[in-house]
Amino acid sequence: MVQLEGRRREILRLVIDDYIMTAEPVGSEAVRERHRLAVSPATVRNEMAALEELGFLHQPHPSAGRVPTDQGYRVYVDSMLQEEQVPAAERMRIRRTLVAGEPDRAIEQAARALAGITECASVAAVPRPHQQVVRHLHLVPITDRRALAVIMADTDVFEAKAVEFDVPMTADDYERLSQEISRRVAGRPLSELTDPVLDRVIGEATLHQRVLDQIGRMLREHILRSQARVHTEGTANILKQPEFRDIRRAQPVLSALEREDVVADLLFEDSGAQRVRITIGMENRHEEMKGCSVVAATYHVGGRCAGVVGVIGPTRLRYGRVISLVRFLADSLEDVLGRF
Amino acid sequence: MVQLEGRRREILRLVIDDYIMTAEPVGSEAVRERHRLAVSPATVRNEMAALEELGFLHQPHPSAGRVPTDQGYRVYVDSMLQEEQVPAAERMRIRRTLVAGEPDRAIEQAARALAGITECASVAAVPRPHQQVVRHLHLVPITDRRALAVIMADTDVFEAKAVEFDVPMTADDYERLSQEISRRVAGRPLSELTDPVLDRVIGEATLHQRVLDQIGRMLREHILRSQARVHTEGTANILKQPEFRDIRRAQPVLSALEREDVVADLLFEDSGAQRVRITIGMENRHEEMKGCSVVAATYHVGGRCAGVVGVIGPTRLRYGRVISLVRFLADSLEDVLGRF
DNA sequence: CTTAGCACTCTACTGCCACGAGTGCTAAGC
DNA sequence: GCTTAGCACTCGTGGCAGTAGAGTGCTAAG
Structure with a gap:
């Protein structure tokens, strides 16, 4: 992995930030204007060309701005992310809905909350590990x-x-x-x-x-x-995302999300030691999902993995927001389920 | 309900048949050509104008052919439908998958089969009637x-x-x-x-x-x-239907199909004494579903209603095929579940 | 009642053009 | 040596006009 130094790094971050919000290719002028950079657009252009050379940005056509590549998102997520805290009011609201019902419903509610807030598909899964012993x-x-x-x-x-x-x-x-x-x-x-x-x-x-x-x-x-019991919510939300305006892009994704085995696969990939696992675009194993990102967090009850919650959306995810949201829901579920 | 006499009736049937297959407005020439009518297009036009007057057909714009209205589909389904038998090979194949697994899975399998064959969304629901007595x-x-x-x-x-x-x-x-x-x-x-x-x-x-x-x-x-446990399958299929090429039409429908209460509502509408209930377009109670048709059949085990299976698709459904298919699956489920 | 002929309407497609956005390159400036 | 102004270049987009084609409704004749 190439190390990115100061300004170049900053520009990559700005481009990605911008693109995540607007879903439009980002030009040199836009970057400078919106973020009050003290350099001229030409300089920004040079940097952007370099970032393209390095594989972090991509230009859909010669007269368009730049769009992040999967690799670009990867360094963004790995090294320049600032998590957006979930507002206290929202935390309260979610917490309340989780505690209200049966623990089984809590998982469903968690998925529903995620889908509602992020406008993406969300998933909650309960693994049934093979190692469990019949008693x-x-x-x-x-x-x-x-x-x-x-x-x-x-x-x-x-x-x-x-x-x-x-x-x-x-x-x-x-x-x-x-x-x-x-x-x-x-x-x-x-x-x-x-x-x-x-x-x-x-x-x-x-x-x-x-x-x-x-x-x-x-x-x-x-x-x-026994691999998992999967609960998917809000798949229709991904139609709201501009990258899936075209039915032909959306259809395969929606079909894949209907298949429990595919979703389980996305969620239960080896997460290493991390609490929150992020899979970006091409990193996904399934062909249909290579235009999507997955943010998933495991939660534990009684020392063992009790499940996974996650969000599935376009690679142009608001990672900062989604990550802290998913983590918050994993924490909350741990909490609620731990009481039983 | 206006009674339709011979030729006019025949022309309505032909127009609807054609439209169901092509998804394109049907012109007078097309009707005559494809079905070797012994009258001139002008005559067909006159009849079609009359059918429009009666509310069975509709013309999207002055130089387009005709498209059936919900009311048109209604008389078509009520009085001029010829059911297409499910091919024996298909019957066999479906029957086998139903018997293979647990009875609980049979219901799921039935929904999956319906979705696969019809390229529509399909639904299987098990009611939990309020009258049941806790023992x-x-x-x-x-x-x-x-x-x-x-x-x-x-x-x-x-x-x-x-x-x-x-x-x-x-x-x-x-x-x-x-x-x-x-x-x-x-x-x-x-x-x-x-x-x-x-x-x-x-x-x-x-x-x-x-x-x-x-x-x-x-x-x-x-x-x-306790109203129902609903299992929906193949909702992404409706994106394959040309009437939902436009995301803005598809999105509300998909969102609605994600909601269990909406689907339960569609399925458990008062079915009268009929085995197979067909709801066309505007007849649906839910706003989002007014562009869709529902074909649902109940099946009974031990004298009481044990569930519903159905298909949800555009109003331009291949009714003949779908109806016999849904009926066949209801029969099969009755059979399979009856053994337990 | 049927139908040929015809005028009419509307959509879909095409080519064209101007516009704007954004770039890369070059050469001058700090 | 990095920065930047200037400029030519490349494309996508949107508007416009014009044409072709589909399908109609109407009228008048069979």
């Missing part, structure tokens, strides 16, 4: 032929689902069956419960084949889906 | 301070959610508490559990105030959300 399976009687099968992990419920029986069951039957299955799957991490293992484990139990099949399927489904 | 509340122990609270209706689980306790609990404690709460809420329909009632019911129980609060909140949340 117990419990059958809760509903009728004598129907029960709720609850799979539990260390301290969390994986899933609860109704299962059907061929023969009438007594409370005792349910109890025994629960324990039989629990004994066989308990202590195994989810990732270990692959199909062959599962078949063997389940197959050994002689009782009530059909139920066992169903429970086996339920576990299997779970392993499949 | 039992069961606390499944997780740890000594944490349990899963399961609310059960006649034969279905409303919801399962983890709750936290202030003090350590034994299995016996859980058992007793379950029964205490169950006794108080059992037999009441959901709709009756309004806030004051709930407060009294819950308030009377002396034990473990915090848990009771949580359970109360959970029930309340449920009543709020």
Whole structure:
């Protein structure tokens, strides 16, 4: 990475600031005027040409101003960003909506708040890590032929689902069956419960084949889906962004955002040790997302990663604002969920 | 409703057929050519002028062809529709994907199939009727301070959610508490559990105030959300439709489709006795949806309405195809879900 | 009642031109 | 050696006129 020195660096920052606000290519005159630089436009031009040479700016056509490249945004975010604090009033408002409802809803509310404020798409996801260990399976009687099968992990419920029986069951039957299955799957991490293992484990139990099949399927489904539960909000917002005025640009992005696996991929990329992870344009793995940036923050409850919240928008994001907003929401969620 | 006689009626049908396929205003010549009518364009013009007078067609500007009005689509759908059978191969393929997974996923799969085939948005919703009666509340122990609270209706689980306790609990404690709460809420329909009632019911129980609060909140949340659980798919598809090439038309529609309450409203409008309900353009209650049509079918399991599937697209829908497709999916879901 | 003929209207497309924005380059100035 | 004024150059944009084409409604004849 080339080190940028004083004035050149400053000009890059000004150009990006300007472009983020206006969505229009930025000319030399505009930079000087709006920021009262003590140099002439010609000098600015020279610097801008140099910045283009270095790959930080780009000129859409010869008589246009400059536009930041992904690489330009990258140094901007990495080394010249000033976070905009979230106004206290807004903090209050958000905090209140989060605390109001069920914890499950809090995650949704967080996503909604993000989408509303940023005018971008927002995402909240709850990971279901493969390492989690199945602790117990419990059958809760509903009728004598129907029960709720609850799979539990260390301290969390994986899933609860109704299962059907061929023969009438007594409370005792349910109890025994629960324990039989629990004994066989308990202590195994989810990732270990692959199909062959599962078949063997389940197959050994002689009782009530059909139920066992169903429970086996339920576990299997779970392993499949276990990467994450994703909640997306405000995808229609990206149509408000000028870079997506053209339907042909917007359509693939919206389609991609509809796919849970894609969104999960964007969010759960290796975040290193950082709290907030920022992925800019081409850095995104998915072709359709190479015109977008992702700002995502993880939050932790009880020492383990409890989820991710994030914002997805055009690369021309108001990074300073979005980053502190996302961080604030991650903090708040940590707080709210930590109480339970 | 004006009765349309032979040729005039035929011409309306042809114009609409044509427009549905091409998305372009249809001229007199085009109608005659493409359908080998034995009359001259001038005659067709006269008829078309009459149809416009009657409110079935509309002319965007003086030198353009005709476009159907909502009213035009209405008579088309009501009285001149020929359903296109879903090809056997497609039926097979869909059926297979539905049966493959968990019943819960079947609903999702149905929506996905609809969206994929029709290139429109699709929706699947499961109503949670207010009339359902709470039967039992069961606390499944997780740890000594944490349990899963399961609310059960006649034969279905409303919801399962983890709750936290202030003090350590034994299995016996859980058992007793379950029964205490169950006794108080059992037999009441959901709709009756309004806030004051709930407060009294819950308030009377002396034990473990915090848990009771949580359970109360959970029930309340449920009543709020109980209108429906909605699953929308393929909303980005509507950007592929030429009528939504203009972002300013598309944006409000997409935003509306993101709102669960709006979608639920569209789907659960009074369907009368019909299996498949069709709402065209202005007939929709929501302002943003007045350029769209909805084709929705209910399916029943065990004698009661178990859900709705539907397609949402431009008023220029291929009704014949969409209707039989939606009906087929409703049938299939009935079938698949009926087995459980 | 049907239809040929015709005048009319409106959109869409094209080419043209002038304008403005913004640049890069060169040469002069500090 | 960096800065800057001046200038020529390049393009995108918007307005304008003109043309082609589509499709109509009307009238009068069959």
